[in-house]
Amino acid sequence: MKSSVIIFPGSNCDRDMDVALKKFGFKNQMVWHNDKEIPKSDLIVLPGGFSYGDYLRCGSIAAKSKIIKSVINFAKSGGLVLGICNGFQILTETGLLPGILQQNKYLNFICKNVFVKINNNENKYFKNIKKNILELHIAHNEGNYFCSDDELKLIEDNDQIAVTYCNKDGLENNDINPNGAIKNIAGIFNKQKNILGMMPHPERMIDKYLSGEDGSIFFENLFGNLK
Amino acid sequence: MKIKVIVTLKNGVLDPQGKAIQQTLNGMNFSNIKEVRQGKFFEINVNEKDQIKAKSQVEEICKKLLANLVIEDYKIL
Numbered sequence A: 001m002k003s004s005v006i007i008f009p010g011s012n013c014d015r016d017m018d019v020a021l022k023k024f025g026f027k028n029q030m031v032w033h034n035d036k037e038i039p040k041s042d043l044i045v046l047p048g049g050f051s052y053g054d055y056l057r058c059g060s061i062a063a064k065s066k067i068i069k070s071v072i073n074f075a076k077s078g079g080l081v082l083g084i085c086n087g088f089q090i091l092t093e094t095g096l097l098p099g100i101l102q103q104n105k106y107l108n109f110i111c112k113n114v115f116v117k118i119n120n121n122e123n124k125y126f127k128n129i130k131k132n133i134l135e136l137h138i139a140h141n142e143g144n145y146f147c148s149d150d151e152l153k154l155i156e157d158n159d160q161i162a163v164t165y166c167n168k169d170g171l172e173n174n175d176i177n178p179n180g181a182i183k184n185i186a187g188i189f190n191k192q193k194n195i196l197g198m199m200p201h202p203e204r205m206i207d208k209y210l211s212g213e214d215g216s217i218f219f220e221n222l223f224g225n226l227k
Numbered sequence B: 001m002k003i004k005v006i007v008t009l010k011n012g013v014l015d016p017q018g019k020a021i022q023q024t025l026n027g028m029n030f031s032n033i034k035e036v037r038q039g040k041f042f043e044i045n046v047n048e049k050d051q052i053k054a055k056s057q058v059e060e061i062c063k064k065l066l067a068n069l070v071i072e073d074y075k076i077l
Helices: A014-023 A068-076 A086-094 A149-157 A214-226 B016-027 B051-066
Strands: A002-007 A027-032 A043-046 A080-084 A100-102 A110-118 A133-140 A144-146 A161-166 A185-189 A195-198 B002-009 B039-045 B072-076
Touching (some): A014 A027, A014 A214, A043 A068, A043 A086, A068 A086, A086 A195, A110 A185, A133 A214, A144 A185, A161 A195, B002 B051, B039 B051
Parallel strands (some): A002 A043, A043 A080, A080 A195
Antiparallel strands (some): A110 A133, A161 A185, B002 B072
């Protein structure tokens, strides 16, 4: 299985993602934002960070970068595209995913572990996953997912909500919502479920001594589903 | 030709920065400030003499990059 991680100026989770993908079996390659072509891949990852300094709006400049046309073509032909954190913001700015990530409701940069519940297993990312609630790390200033009421209805009707913030028992409510995201949304799919954007960082949870292993569960499962 | 653009959050979209500014102003005894909405201002120098052409180009720029129409409106001044 081949994966590609796109590096934008200001990406800072690209190398963690590279380590994570390789640890769980992917042959990963790094792709620079100024390239036009992406090498043959089974999965493209847009990593976290602050692409182009988060200027204008988070992800907005990356969404117009040279490489992004190839990402869009790959996604539209059914290829798997995973956007984590800033990668999720980029996916919404390209229009591949609906809605937008706004500034956190209480204006604070949030950096902590959270629990998220997997809402939909009928896709390559979460099919057969052995845990339904994962403990992952978030670190963001703009993670407050927002979309119009009409868009939200479409998202719900098409089962596009991927993961939601919850407590360790799976309870979702306002107290657990870290950033004000509507419906506690931490990640969403496109309609076809080949594109996943989420704020939590599974690549930070792949070492049982340093962090936790719920990220390992995610990558192991994803690799297994693609084999 | 210089064209000026203002990008603002749509009505009803949460503006936490505006809210923080408003609360600060209230704390500074500007007690009659009921709401602040923060936006962005752009001054774009277009190498084009025809004003209609320049404005229509800036309009395209607003839609494609300067504003995210999910949450923002733009106004060409």
